[in-house]
Amino acid sequence: MECVIVGFAVLSVCQAAALPNFVLLFADDLGYGDLGFSAHPTALTPNLDRLAADGLRFTDFYSTSPVCSPSRASLLTGRYQTRSGIYPGVLYPDSIGGLPLNETTIAEVLKPLGYATGMIGKWHLGYGANGTYLPTRQGFDHYLGIPYSHDMGPCHNLTCFPPDVKCYGYCDVGTVTVPLMNGETITQQPVDFVHLEDAYSNFATDFIRSAAQKRQPFFLYYPSHHTHYPQYAGWKSVGRSLRGPFGDALLEFDSTVGNILQTLEETGTLDNTLVFFTADNGPELMRMSRGGNSGLLKCGKGTTYEGGMREPAIAYWPGVIKPGVTHSLSSTLDILPTIARLAGAPLPKVQLDGVDMTDILFNHGAGQREAMFYYPTDPSEKYGVFAVRMGKYKAHYYTRGSPQSGTTPDQDCQLISFLKYHDPPLLFDLESDPSENYKLNVKARPELASVLQNIKDLKDRFEASMQFGESEIGKGTDPKLAPCCNPECSPKPKCCQCLTTH
CATH class of the missing domain: 3.40.720.10 (Alkaline Phosphatase, subunit A)
Known part of the structure; x- marks a missing residue:
């Protein structure tokens, strides 16, 4: 057994x-x-x-x-x-x-x-x-x-x-x-x-x-x-x-x-x-x-x-x-x-x-x-991952706001915060700073250089292993595919019988 x-x-x-x-x-x-x-x-x-x-x-x-x-x-x-x-x-x-x-x-x-x-x-x-x-x-x-x-x-x-x-x-x-x-x-x-x-x-x-x-x-x-x-x-x-x-x-x-x-x-x-x-x-x-x-x-x-x-x-x-x-x-x-x-x-x-x-x-x-x-909503091979977490550390290579987070007072979250590349990446200690408020000063703390290098090595190995499949969303749309059996639906594709509520 x-x-x-x-x-x-x-x-x-x-x-x-x-x-x-x-x-x-x-x-x-x-x-x-x-x-x-x-x-x-x-x-x-x-x-x-x-x-x-x-x-x-x-x-x-x-x-x-x-x-x-x-x-x-x-x-x-x-x-x-x-x-x-x-x-x-x-x-x-x-x-x-x-x-x-x-x-x-x-x-x-x-x-x-x-x-x-x-x-x-x-x-x-x-x-x-x-x-x-x-x-x-x-x-x-x-x-x-x-x-x-x-x-x-x-x-x-x-x-x-x-x-x-x-x-x-x-x-x-x-x-x-x-x-x-x-x-x-x-x-x-x-x-x-x-x-x-x-x-x-x-x-x-x-x-x-x-x-x-x-x-x-x-x-x-x-x-x-x-x-x-x-x-x-x-x-x-x-x-x-x-x-x-x-x-x-x-x-x-x-x-x-x-x-x-x-x-x-x-x-x-x-x-x-x-x-x-x-x-x-x-x-x-x-x-x-x-x-x-x-x-x-x-x-x-x-x-x-x-x-x-x-x-x-x-x-x-x-x-x-x-x-x-x-x-x-x-x-x-x-x-x-x-x-x-x-x-x-x-x-x-x-x-x-x-x-x-x-x-x-x-x-x-x-x-x-x-x-x-961390991949964004629109991942691509050109940009790769936006951020990596290893242990307690998180490195941001790219940051960008979103309309879906747009009402907060933090401008980093808003749509007006356009795509930004960070070199060196922004580094945070998520155990002591889960709010990502205080980026670590790598120049003042030389020991963090090895942390960034280890994160980069992980990132490089991961991205080398990643094979992007064909985008299913990139195949587009066809209004006739929208599921519908209500006679009032427009467009009205070929459909089934169903109970409707009005």
């Missing part, structure tokens, strides 16, 4: 033993300072706080991009988005491209072992002709959700909060209204935001119960739309937080997390389930109080400062992962190889950028990640 020994836990990977279950929670546009356990004074997140108190909380955890689609690609594949071609920017309803089908997702890693695979929420990795890039084509047996961001459609006349509070803003007015899909079928268009989270919660709990009844291991991926703009919430959450619309949306997400945990307990699967929570990128500060909070970190969404890519993260597994805090450098890239190790699944036969986190999870060890490389 082959067994993997991880610290004090002995995890059997033989078929005779019960394979572990996995629940992956992925928030949207959530800042480092947005949650109750990260000391936001009016955030109401009791279930996430429970995970943080009883699980392992990461202080130095990173996404690979400061925007949505590329960060999701790297989460699911364990590879930087530049390899799979999910750049520059994000995919749209009418995008021709999507996550290439030859990329291997976490769901595709687990399915050959007999896992049930389910997803609820925001996909944002392509729709394509005839649903080419939907989750059901990428390893997921079951899917209920919106195939892209829920602001990618006109929303000004839709209800975001009961009884009839209209969505704040106009969202994208140049495309079809946002659809809700069950599998590959549109069941509602435009989506009913007030009841959407109830549908997600019910779908998730039914999925867990079904797998438990069949004694089948399962993988549930829940990339929430919360707390992306425009915020929305249903009757159970509206008006309950002190933080306004953002707080109510965050509470609704937290409530679904609570329902998932309760279902795991009721089905007797909690003690055999790794629950992992993190987020795709930092807060959209241009929305001000409706956009989230990066806490003590600099800037937010759209930037390669810490606020754009450093995220809250928690690993929770009762009786297996000891509660605590880790400062080990980790990333969304590391989730696929970690899950593969725990399930005893072979890794994809491609170059991975993720590393196994089991030493961190079970021993609270230092982990295997040597560095983190």
